Amino acid sequence: xxxxxxxxxxxxxxxxxxxxxxxxxxxxxxxxxxxxxxxxxxxxxxxxxxxxxxxxxxxxxxxxxxxxxxxxxxxxxxxxxxxxxxxxxxxxxxxxxxxxxxxxxxxxxxxxxxxxxxx
Amino acid sequence: xxxxxxxxxxxxxxxxxxxxxxxxxxxxxxxxxxxxxxxxxxxxxxxxxxxxxxxxxxxxxxxxxxxxxxxxxxxxxxxxxxxxxxxxxxxxxxxxxxxxxxxxxxxxxxxxx
Numbered sequence: 001x002x003x004x005x006x007x008x009x010x011x012x013x014x015x016x017x018x019x020x021x022x023x024x025x026x027x028x029x030x031x032x033x034x035x036x037x038x039x040x041x042x043x044x045x046x047x048x049x050x051x052x053x054x055x056x057x058x059x060x061x062x063x064x065x066x067x068x069x070x071x072x073x074x075x076x077x078x079x080x081x082x083x084x085x086x087x088x089x090x091x092x093x094x095x096x097x098x099x100x101x102x103x104x105x106x107x108x109x110x111x112x113x114x115x116x117x118x119x
Numbered sequence: 120x121x122x123x124x125x126x127x128x129x130x131x132x133x134x135x136x137x138x139x140x141x142x143x144x145x146x147x148x149x150x151x152x153x154x155x156x157x158x159x160x161x162x163x164x165x166x167x168x169x170x171x172x173x174x175x176x177x178x179x180x181x182x183x184x185x186x187x188x189x190x191x192x193x194x195x196x197x198x199x200x201x202x203x204x205x206x207x208x209x210x211x212x213x214x215x216x217x218x219x220x221x222x223x224x225x226x227x228x229x230x231x232x
Contacts, residue, residue, distance in 0.1 A: 038223075046154075046162065046205050046223040059218045062120070095161055103168050104209025104221055105152040109161035 001026030003096050003110035011090075011117050017083040021096030021110060022076075029054045029074050034099040036106070037070060037081045039092040047092075051099055052079055086117045123206055123224035130230040137193040139227045141206030144187055150209040151189040153182055156226075157202045165204075166191060193229075201231045 007019035021035070028035055036051035050060035052070045060068055064083075072079040083090055094115055098108040124142045131137040141151065153166040164173050166182035169189065179194045189208075193200055203226045210220040 045225040048221055048223060050218065059215055062218050065218065102211060103150050104211065105150070105164060105167040105207070106154070106162070107164055107173070112161050
């Protein structure tokens, strides 16, 4: 499988960050995988933001739950991330990735896209 | 909620063995995975389910868990092993709707002297 992130590299404070992950050489409709967004802020560690099953069932990081929405479009074989009310603390490299059910490890990653929050 | 504790840095000479530790209460009861991340690249899975190696990962990489600790061991360290290493846990038995069952450690920078 291959994953590719797309979306704006610059977002203004208080606005909404939107990214899409296109999945190729594989299907989001799978009963063995979740689809996830993980970010890496500068100088910090990896943070799993949430994940989604092809049915649309989602799980979110409790520290971000109020601002994050992950959705899936099975007809386009892609899934998306929205983060509301962004601040400079949301500046990071954002990765879309695939998580193996039951064990929970990430076996495939997109290359990552850098998003900067600045006016 | 869980917090995985890793040392910020580990240094080792080429050819020696690097040991990176990840700690959390009762960590040996969960699934633990390890990732390598080099600058400008996406992370790469190097150990999954505590001890298993994905195809293409050298046998020099191994993992273990016991009690409150998980360990990534890299033998015969090479310059190309210099990277950030992250542990990750997955608690398969807890309520997943709260989102507290999956956590990354803060990362360990491995420097090859």
